[in-house]
Every structure is written in structure tokens, then in C-alpha cells.
Amino acid sequence: MPHRLTMLLSMLLLAWAAIVPAPVASAPPPASTAEELIAALNAWRLEEAGLWPLKPNPLLMTLAVRQAQYVLGLPEIPDDIHAGPGGSHPQDRARAAGWPVYGRPEQIAIGEIAQIGPDVDDAIAYWQSSDVHHRTVMNPAYREVGVAVLPHQYGHLFLVVLGARPNVLTAFADSVRRQLYLSDERFPGAARGGEWLFRASEVRLFDGEGRPLGDWMLWRPVLPLPEAGGNHLFVAYRNATQETLAAVHLDTDLALLPEAVAAQPVTGAAAAPPTPAAPAPTRQPATSPTSTPRPPAVSTPGAPPTPNNVTDVLLVYDGRSLTLVNVSRKPLDLTSLVIAGGAQSLALTRWQTPWLSGSLAAFPSGDCVQVWAWTEAVELPQPGVCRIRRSVINVAPEARFWAEGAFALRLGDAVLATCPAGMGTCTADLP
Numbered sequence: 131m132p133h134r135l136t137m138l139l140s141m142l143l144l145a146w147a148a149i150v151p152a153p154v155a156s157a158p159p160p161a162s163t164a165e166e167l168i169a170a171l172n173a174w175r176l177e178e179a180g181l182w183p184l185k186p187n188p189l190l191m192t193l194a195v196r197q198a199q200y201v202l203g204l205p206e207i208p209d210d211i212h213a214g215p216g217g218s219h220p221q222d223r224a225r226a227a228g229w230p231v232y233g234r235p236e237q238i239a240i241g242e243i244a245q246i247g248p249d250v251d252d253a254i255a256y257w258q259s260s261d262v263h264h265r266t267v268m269n270p271a272y273r274e275v276g277v278a279v280l281p282h283q284y285g286h287l288f289l290v291v292l293g294a295r296p297n298v299l300t301a302f303a304d305s306v307r308r309q310l311y312l313s314d315e316r317f318p319g320a321a322r323g324g325e326w327l328f329r330a331s332e333v334r335l336f337d338g339e340g341r342p343l344g345d346w347m348l349w350r351p352v353l354p355l356p357e358a359g360g361n362h363l364f365v366a367y368r369n370a371t372q373e374t375l376a377a378v379h380l381d382t383d384l385a386l387l388p389e390a391v392a393a394q395p396v397t398g399a400a401a402a403p404p405t406p407a408a409p410a411p412t413r414q415p416a417t418s419p420t421s422t423p424r425p426p427a428v429s430t431p432g433a434p435p436t437p438n439n440v441t442d443v444l445l446v447y448d449g450r451s452l453t454l455v456n457v458s459r460k461p462l463d464l465t466s467l468v469i470a471g472g473a474q475s476l477a478l479t480r481w482q483t484p485w486l487s488g489s490l491a492a493f494p495s496g497d498c499v500q501v502w503a504w505t506e507a508v509e510l511p512q513p514g515v516c517r518i519r520r521s522v523i524n525v526a527p528e529a530r531f532w533a534e535g536a537f538a539l540r541l542g543d544a545v546l547a548t549c550p551a552g553m554g555t556c557t558a559d560l561p
Contacts, residue, residue, distance in 0.1 A: 163279045166250045167288060169391040171267060171275065174254060176387075179268050180351055182313040183385045185300045190276025190291045193223055197242070198278035198289040209523050210483050211244045211289075219484075220291060230295050232326060237319035239294035241266045246504055248285035259508035262485065266292065271317035273300050284505065296326045301365040301376040302385035308355045310335075310378070311385050312365060327372035338362030355380075445469070445549055445556040446513045449533040451502035454478070455516050461492040462560060464499075467546075471537030474529055476501065486521040493520070503527040 172183040197214055201207060214223055220242040225231065231238045243263045245253040257263035272292040280287045294317050302311040312333060320328040333353070335343040338360045347353075349367070356363065363378040377383075384390060442462060444455040452469070456462050467478040481499045482490055488497070496517035502510050504524035512519040531537055532549070539547045539558050549556035 163250065163286070164277045165386060165391050166388075167253070167277050167279060167290070168275055169386050169388045170250050170254050171290070172386055173388050174258070174267060179270070181268065181270055182273065182300065182311050182351055183302055183387065184275035184292065185273060185302070186386070187274040187276055187293065189227060189229060190224075190274055190293050191278075192276065193220075193227060193229075194242075194276040194278040194289050194291045195280075197223065197291075198244075198280045198287050201244075201289075202280060202282065202287060207246070209480055212242050212484075224291075224293065229293060232296050232317065232319035233322070234319075237322070239271050239317040239319065241269060241272060241292045242290065243267065243292075244287065244289040246282055246284055246287050250288070252285070252507060253288040255507050261509075270314070273298070273313045296320060297372075297374045299327070299330070299365075299367050299374055299376050301363075301378045302383055303355060303363075303378055303380045304385045304387075305355070305380065306389070310353045310355050310363070310365070312349065312351055312353065312367075313376075314349065314351075314367075325372070327367060327369055327374050329369060330367040331369045333368075334366040336364040336366065338364075340364070441557075441559045443467075443539065443546075443558045443560065444515065445539065445547075445558075446515070446554065447532045447549070447556070448554060449530070450506065451500055451510045452530075452532045453498050453500045453513050453516060455498040455513065456493050456495050457515065457557075459495055461494055464490045464493045466541055468540045469532070469537060470540055471531035471535060474531040476523075476525075480523055481521040483521060483523065487518070488520050494518070499523075501525060503530055 168184060168186060175181040176183065197212070197220075200214055201211055212220055214220075218226075221236075221238050221240045224240040225235060225238060229238065229240065243257060243266050245256050245263075247253050247256065257267060269292070271294050273294045274292070276291045276293075278287070278289045280289075294315070297315075299315060300313045303309075304311060314330050315326065315328050320326040330349045332346045333349050334346045335353075335356060337343055337356075337358065343356050343358060343363075346368075361380050363380065365376045365378060367374050367376070442456070442458045444457045446453045446455065454464070454467075454469070456464075464478045465482075469476045469478075478490060478499070488494055494517075497520050498512060498516035498518075499521045500510070500512060500516075500519055501523050503526065505527050506524075509522075535551045537549050538545050539549065539556070541561065544561075546560065547556055547558035
């Protein structure tokens with residue numbers, strides 16, 4: 131056995147002897163909504179991409195709860211739900227809390243997603259339908275997770291922080307299927323330094339006493355659970371230059387999957403003490419800032435106008451969504467525009483979020499921004515006249531003023547267009 135691996139194994143054995151008590155038979159703790167959420171994320175990763183389950187991490191749990199409590203403590207839910215105190219990003223908060231980096235501060239494996247809705251199924255369905263959330267959950271760089279599930283007037287705020295640490299690989303037992311789930315290091319930052327394992331090529335199992343349970347074998351995400359080895363296992367990972375170890379306690383390091391959670395009585399407990407709910411007029415962007423380009427639609431009777439018959443701006447709206455499209459043949463400055471109805475309004479600068487692709491000051495011809503209520507279960511489609519959807523924001527259901535009556539497109543105090551209720555389209559020229 132290589133010298134470094136021997137030292138790692140010896141250190142883990144000493145640590146176990148010092149701090150791990152003998153398991154005591156007891157009833158399993160009640161499942162929480164937070165556990166349900168992690169189990170649903172793990173099932174999604176396994177079923178769609180064959181990715182390893184995520185392991186709950188106390189620091190990531192703390193980060194998730196702190197951000198969720200901060201958001202709920204604001205007067206209203208912001209467009210960028212991931213912005214924390216002082217405008218901090220998830221990576222900033224993780225670094226400040228001591229989450230390790232891969233050599234340089236910017237090389238930190240941290241991601242975050244959020245959703246407000248009635249239950250876990252609704253949150254998962256929304257993330258599955260959203261490109262940016264889908265990519266985050268399916269990112270193979272992540273191995274650990276923290277979640278917050280806090281009460282809100284529309285159900286719960288679900289906030290998830292995903293992460294990975296250098297040379298900290300995970301492994302889980304599945305005693306029902308008699309399987310061992312392995313992980314791997316896929317964060318690109320790990321490939322840029324020589325001291326971290328990146329893409330394990332082989333694995334080897336050891337029992338709780340450090341005795342090998344076979345020879346090195348090719349890495350794969352699932353192995354049969356050894357019949358021998360007692361209640362503890364070690365999994366050694368290696369590639370051509372690096373090695374690392376993961377310890378597995380077969381009674382506690384269990385893959386958190388829906389069938390395991392379903393076997394426990396569900397209490398619906400949140401991941402932190404309840405926080406008073408705040409009004410929720412807006413939420414974070416629901417989609418990727420870009421989508422597949424579409425050619426401009428050909429005009430047909432009853433269809434929205436196209437660049438052939440309007441000059442600058444087209445508004446397309448119904449009871450669910452509102453879209454503003456640049457139908458001119460040149461970039462437009464949208465930064466001073468406001469869409470207003472009744473006592474409510476949406477400044478175009480509301481779409482100026484980290485998810486905006488491009489610039490509102492030189493908004494591309496044929497492209498659009500869109501808004502809909504955050505109670506929608508899936509992403510809504512963009513109009514055919516929109517080539518690329520550059521940004522999406524969400525509002526509370528009661529804030530869909532365009533669905534209630536006439537509204538206006540304004541530039542400062544000047545009204546550029548008055549849009550009748552229920553018409554579906556409205557056009558305007560910019561000065």
C-alpha cells in the first residue's frame with residue numbers, strides 16, 4: 131500500500147477509535163421536509179444522470195438557513211434571491227464561512243438554487259423545467275449539500291446550497307439494494323493543481339480494521355456492498371498521481387433517497403426555527419438567461435406583430451405572462467422604460483440581474499425579456515416573435531397588473547403606449 135494511503139488510513143482508524151461510539155439500536159428519527167428535499171434531489175440526480183447522491187454537510191446547512199432567513203427578513207422577496215447581506219453572492223458567503231477553495235479564492239465549488247412553493251414536488255418540478263436550475267443540480271462537481279425549508283405565506287421557501295471540497299470524496303451504503311454509491315472529483319478547479327485528486331481511475335475497499343477487501347478495481351459509480359467488513363468500510367480513490375480516502379459507517383452513512391425517507395414518520399419540520407413570513411412580490415429569475423434562438427415568426431391573422439409592421443417595441447401579454455420584445459432592426463436602450471398599471475409598475479431595470487444575458491442599454495434586435503408569477507409550476511414559453519429570451523423575473527400572483535386591466539408603457543413621465551386589457555399585444559415607438 132503506498133505510504134500516503136497508509137498514513138491516511140491510520141489517521142482515520144485512530145479518529146474512529148477516539149470519537150465514534152458503538153452503534154446503539156434505536157428507532158429512526160422522524161423525517162423532515164429538508165430530508166425529503168435532499169432525497170428528491172438525489173433521486174433526480176441518480177435517475178437522470180447516474181450521479182452520486184449528495185451528502186448533507188453542516189456548514190452548507192448553516193449557509194442555506196442563514197440566506198433563507200435573510201431573504202424572508204426583507205420587506206419583499208428580491209429579484210435576485212441569492213444576493214445576501216451587502217450584495218454578497220453564495221461563493222462570497224461560503225468563503226467567509228471557511229469553505230475550502232481549490233488554490234485560489236475564485237476556484238470554489240459552490241452553487242445555490244431556490245424556490246417558493248407549496249411542497250417539495252412543486253420545487254423539484256420547477257427546477258427540472260428551468261435550464262439554469264437544472265444545470266446546477268446536475269453539475270457533477272457537487273458532492274455535498276445544505277438545505278433550508280422555511281415557512282412562507284405561499285408554502286415554503288426552499289433554498290439549497292451545493293458544494294464540494296478538495297480531496298473530500300463521499301461514499302454511501304444502500305443496505306436495501308446492497309450497493310455502495312461512490313463519488314468522484316469533477317470540479318474543473320481540481321484539474322489545475324497537482325495536490326488534488328481529479329477524476330479517480332481506480333478504487334479499493336478496506337474493512338473497519340484497515341484490511342483490504344480485494345485489489346484495486348476500475349472506478350465506477352456503484353459497487354456491490356461487501357458481505358464482509360463489519361459496520362465500517364474505507365474507500366480508497368486514486369488516479370495516476372493522487373490518492374484520498376472516504377470512511378463509510380454502514381449504519382449512518384446511508385444514501386438519502388425517497389424510499390428511505392418514506393419509511394420514517396414525516397413531521398414537516400423545517401430546517402431551522404420558523405421565521406416570520408414576508409410578502410413575496412418577486413422572486414429570482416426562473417430560467418437560464420438565454421434560450422435556443424428562434425427565427426422571427428411570420429405574421430398571420432391574429433398573431434402578434436412582427437418587425438415588418440411595428441417600429442420599436444412589442445408587448446405580448448395574457449393572464450399568465452408579459453413579454454417585451456425589441457422588434458426594431460437595431461439595438462435599443464430599454465433602461466428608462468417602465469410598464470405600469472394601477473398602483474403597480476415594473477421598471478425595465480428589474481430585469482438587470484446576474485442572469486441577464488447582454489445589456490439593457492443596447493438590447494439586441496429580436497430579443498425579449500419576460501415576467502410571470504412565481505406560482506407557475508414550469509417555465510412558460512416565449513412568444514414566437516422573440517428570438518432569444520434574455521432574462522426572466524417572477525412576481526407574486528397578485529402583482530400581475532397586466533392581467534387585471536389597462537396598463538401603460540412609459541418613458542419618464544411620457545406615456546409611449548396605452549395597452550388595453552385582454553388585447554394580447556401592444557406596440558410603441560421610442561423617442
